[in-house]
Amino acid sequence: MTSILTNTSAMAALSTLRDINTNLADTQERVSSGYKVAKASDNVAYWSISTTMNSDNKALGAASDALNVGAAKVDTAYSAVDSAIDVVNEIKAKLVTASESSTDKDQIQLEIDKLQEQLSAVGQAASFSGENWVVAGSQTQGTVVDGFIRNGSGGVNITTATYDISSYAMFGSMSADGVGTGGILGAVMTIALTSTMTQGQIDAYMDTVETALSNLTDSGAALGALTTRIDMQSDYASTLSDAIETGVSGLVDADMEEESAKLSALQTQQSLAVQSLSIANSSSQNILRLFQS
Template sequence: MTSILTNTSAMAALSTLRGINSDLADTQDRVSSGYKVAKASDNVAYWSISTTMNSDNKAINAAQDALGVGAAKVDTAYSAIDSAIDVVDEIKAKLVTASESSTDKEQIQLEITKLQEQLSAVSQAASFSGENWTVAGADASNAVVVDGFIRNSDGTVKVTTAEFAIASYAMFGSISATGVGTGGILGDVMTIALTSTMTQGQIDSYLATVESALSSLTDAGAALGALTTRIDMQDDYASTLSDAIETGVSRLVDADMEEESAKLSALQTQQQLAVQSLSIANSSSQNILQLFQN
């Protein structure tokens, strides 16, 4: 039966066209945005996971930036320690020279004094971002470097750190207002003062002081070297971890562009056919007029 009031064929064609247009709009959104899960309504579980992991990834990247700052501080302190070792080696050589009885010990002391001043200058200049790891200062707390960000199994988060014991490895305990270092690893080295009447026993005592300082400087350099290795390894790991998280999130929420482009072409064809079908269904009512014209 054909009715001029209700066109069931047109209704079916229109319903089909609406469904195709809805699918086409969704596919176009995926193609334009690159996401198959762009909002919570697309997939609640995947959207929740991706939101959390993207947030964690930003924190990891921030920790990686902090690692760069920490690495600069370590490198600055290590450069000072390395330079100090060279200077102390020179003082050691001067003391060995002074062991020769015919040498002018007071002239040698003039050179040693300049080397001592150099030690103070090296330590005083070893500052990065307001921190100087070569001077213990009044508050000799450990230096802390942020080296990571982790999420525990219970959902809580934690920032991990690496520490450097400034009190144990500082070149000086403090720097006076006149720029002279005192205390610390090199405090005793700064007290070396040769005179023309100095005995070999006293020089040997100074040599023992220098050897002790060199040993302590070597330990400090080793500690900084170990910290540098840890920071470098953590930096590499943070980069790898960040890439892994991005890849994992991508698998959850990114659209397959090959699949979506193929689906888009198919839906566009279906849309054209549905429009044509609706046009045919609407024309059937007009054909009834021919019955009355005859």
């Protein structure tokens, strides 16, 4: 039955067109934004996971930046220790020279004084971002942020790597006039040759220097191990960040090839639906012709 009051064909065609337009709008949004899950209403579970993982990935990026700062602190301390080893080796050489009975020990001490001053200068200069790991002061431990983790219960933790400043510091403190005291090199700073000094006393200074060199080597080894840890963690953080980004992408990113194909199909369907609606609307005019005939 054909009715001039209700055009069921047009209503069906209009409903189809509305559905097509809705799907077309969704597809166009995915094509323009690149996301298939851009908001919570698109997929609550995937949106929730991606939001949390993106937040964690940002925190991981911040931890990576902190690693770079930590690496700089470690490199600064290592440079100081390495330089101190060279200076202490020079002091050792001067003591060997002083063991020769014909040498002027007072003149050799003048050279040692300058080397001791250099040790103090190295210790003072080894500061990065306000932290000096080779002069202990009130510090007992140096800390480097090296990671961000989320545990199984949903809690988060910041992980750190540490350096034992109290054991490995070159100096315990710096005096008001900039002279290092205490620490690994404290005894080296007390070396003072005189013309009347015996070989036994010089040998005692040699033992002091050897002990300092051994401790400096241990300090350098600890810093080297920490550098290796930081480098490995930095590489891991980069790899982990890439993995998180890939995982999140699989959840929320649109497949552009698929969406492009859908867009073309929906545009074709839209054209056909418009034509179908036009045909349905023309049926009322056909009834008018019946009365005209």
